[in-house]
Amino acid sequence: MQLLSEQELERRKDREELYALGINPYPAESFSINVTAEDIHRNYENRKTDYKDISIAGRLMSRRIMGSASFGEIQDSTGRLQFYVRRDDICSGEDSTLYNTVFKKLLGIGDFVGLKGYIFTTQTGEISLHVTELKVLSKAVKPLPIVKRDEEGNVYDGFTDPEQRYRQRYVDLTVNPEFKKTFITRSKIISNMRRYFDDHGWLEVETPILQSVHGGAAARPFQTHHNTLDMPLFLRIANELYLKRLIVGGFDGVYEFGKMFRNEGMDRTHNPEFTSMEIYVAYKDYVWMMEMVEELLEKVTESIHGKTVVKVGQKEIDFAGPYRRLTMFDSIKEYAGVDVSEMDEEGLRKVCAELGIEVDASMGKGKLIDEIFGAKVEANLVQPTYITDYPIEMTPLAKKHRTKAGLVERFELFVNGKEIANAYSELNDPIDQRERFEEQLKLAARGDDEAMAMDEDFLRALEYGMPPTAGLGIGIDRLVMLLCDAPSIRDV
Template sequence: MQLSEQEQVRREKLSQLRALGINPYPPELYPVDHTSTVIKQNFEEGKKVVIAGRLMRKKVQGKASFAEIQDSEGRIQVYFNRDEICLGDDKTLYNDVFKKLIDLGDFVGIEGTLFTTQVGEMTVLVKDFILLSKTLRPLPLPKTDAEGNVYDEFNDPELRYRQRYVDLVVNPKVKETFVKRTKLFNAMRSFFTDAGYYEVETPILQPIPGGAAARPFITHHNSLDVPMYLRIACELYLKKLIVGGFDGVFEFAKTFRNEGMDRTHNPEFTMMEIYVAYKDYNWMMDFTEKLLEHCALAVNGSSKTVFAGNEIDFKAPYARVTMTDSIKHFTGFDISGKTEEEIRKAAIEMGLEVDESMGKGKLIDEIFGEKCEGNYIQPTFITDYPKEMSPLTKEHRTNPDLTERFELMICGKELANAYSELNDPIDQRERFEAQVELAGRGDDEATEFIDNDFLRSLEYGMPPTSGMGIGMDRFMMFLTDNESIQEVLFFPQMKPETKQVAMSDDEKIVFNILKDNSPIDLVALKTQVDLSNKKWDKAIKGLTKNGLAKVNKTDEGLFVEAL
């Protein structure tokens, strides 16, 4: 491992500390009794305190120094004076340790008394200190020039998401986002438990991917010797609990879908699902708008928030529009009673890309998504979806072509999806079979699995039930004005880091072209590289040997790709 100059210096300081008999990673507990926030809120001149945290600023001035400690709640200034710290003529603690061997980023514990500086800064006068953890890498702390402009900030998204532990230390607003995330989950959990509903856990490893239509992650259970799937939804298991006698259950479920990654999608995300017996989707709409208002107040202290330049108000009640009326309003086309071919023709006339694999439900979804969805900025319930779009939803009580379903739209995005749950086992089986047929035609919105155990549970009887799912990560995006889902996930999925392998100049030339054109036919790659045949061959061999590229043989030829 190659070390930077600063990393080498820190390791030398580590050795010097040990030579002085100082353990840079002491095992004993440290008796912290105050935080930066508590000190500032209850400041009392001369009060004794014990604090701990990272050293984030250090200004040495002879026998005295000002520094700044960052703990879990903020920062507090501390003042080191050699005469206050040292006993008698022993100057080593300040001169040899603090001044020379303690670096920014190190964790220190401090005992001292409170006082106010001449400029009114609340400060801890250090009476004693201890090194709690020595850092071996320097923090990427921002700098300020003479004009007050900040530079060298740690703001590259790739580095921030990959090294979230650094991001949290040097960018305080990032931590605020995740504190709010905890507040959101706590607020929602208390709302449900106060209503008398039970938080439960259902399997992440499932024998079939049920409850939604999505590409699953597949693994293998060695003991049972069967394929298993990471769940794409927890819906069917939660409804089995309603069959079993619970009146209300909910789960904050880690959910996995092996699909694309972008600013609003991550393969691993958190879905909250709740199911309540003896309710319908009308009740759930009332319940949902009260829930979201409660959560917004708990997180931000207001029902209003700003997202993507729009002020959003979560205060109940919310507008309610049927899907049929929405499509008619924005396109002039009435989907009522129309056949699949009539809807396909209308979609083509609207300029949408459709094909024969799309069933009626997929076509309607495409029209709504392209022509209507983006128009809903304030929270709006879109209700009464066509039956073809909702295989798990109860048939509408007045129109057999529709279902009792709603989606909550905000800023042109879906936040919640809810049904009056289908509890007729015969109808449910027919719906599943129709979905399998659509999947066989190539409709990627249809599920190709039938959960026979779920159907069996329905045959034992499920009471009238309403269920709802909320994408928690997307809700966090709305509440914190973050347009990227990566900003509200501690550790979003990332491509593997490029391997740190020394490359020759020729290898660098080939690799840089390869990064932007991978995979590429070897012949096509060679035409872009100004190297002799011998150098080119050697570069390819070097990259593959060091695991930076690989060559694949296909029917079309030899292709090489960067790893």
């Protein structure tokens, strides 16, 4: 049984009284809107528009009743607008029900209303709407949290608990509307990226989310079961292998924005469900891809901030290229003080022990190097930095380096100590790819639950021939965190 507070019980009673008055608190018909609060504040002060006949809708956020006239505030998707309402303006003849009963008693903070009227300026200089028509659009039966701000802008009694904010985002966005900017910026970032790709003639596609073989990344998948087919399926951990199939099929460039799912830990930069963009372009390599990423991120940051410099906390990060390039081995030598380029697995385990890095028996050579890098290097990479030329054991889907034995043509872009992008010269030798998958199976047998599975259909596609290809994945959530200076992935 649902337990209701005194306010919730009162609001439900108000709802019934509205029905009793013949007023539907949830009308079906459209309410025509011809202006927003932002439009009015931007244009009326300079008299660009007189706004003599306007229609606006939103939540009732405050109310100051003064007998037969009242002031209040309405909040739409763009901001707040003060309004002034008089009984004699909205009521017809002797019937004052709409003002005296509906507005003063049955409406509450958080209810949606539609207002019509004209704009004027109060004696104190406040741009306001003089209401001539009022319509109830939706009755809220649960009260909003009351947010109080002092003259310095400090918030008291607000909706500030992080877990509550994340779980009830709909309330958070209503009482803390400044967080809307993050979502708007996220949309603009994706739109600008999509425009850049489309301008180059690359095709946006969609690939399967439910997959019979999990591949394309080293990660633990979510598993489900298809009842009709009586077979296990996995939520995708990456879309790489399906996008490469399209390159095999004859497309020169394909990209996809989509959700990925990894059954792993959570922290401020990791979430089990996240958004990734992956793109594959035929006849290119990872060197070309570095230059493309620099151009892309320059354009995106300029479109959002008007410049390439972004403030993240107390740091200023410049996305203008070219970015620093540092090989994986050189970065470990620079920041950990040890040369691991010629070490075998036993030597790497000793280094991990000396550096106080916890490892387990399932980790092979590539995983051990990755642990050292993560513990000693990542946090130092504040300005955009490409880490290049990874050990072959770390990257089973990348092409062998053209001049450096034992390495692959891969880079990761790190910004503010976190990986933002990952790219390869894609492996297109089907025999080499099969051997790499077989090595992954050996790691799985040792207990590595992030090892890739053998994907026979993908291997068959490669056997038909795939042109030289460069591939890139960008973590959209982390990129948005950077460009919005958001502290947690759950904020974006």
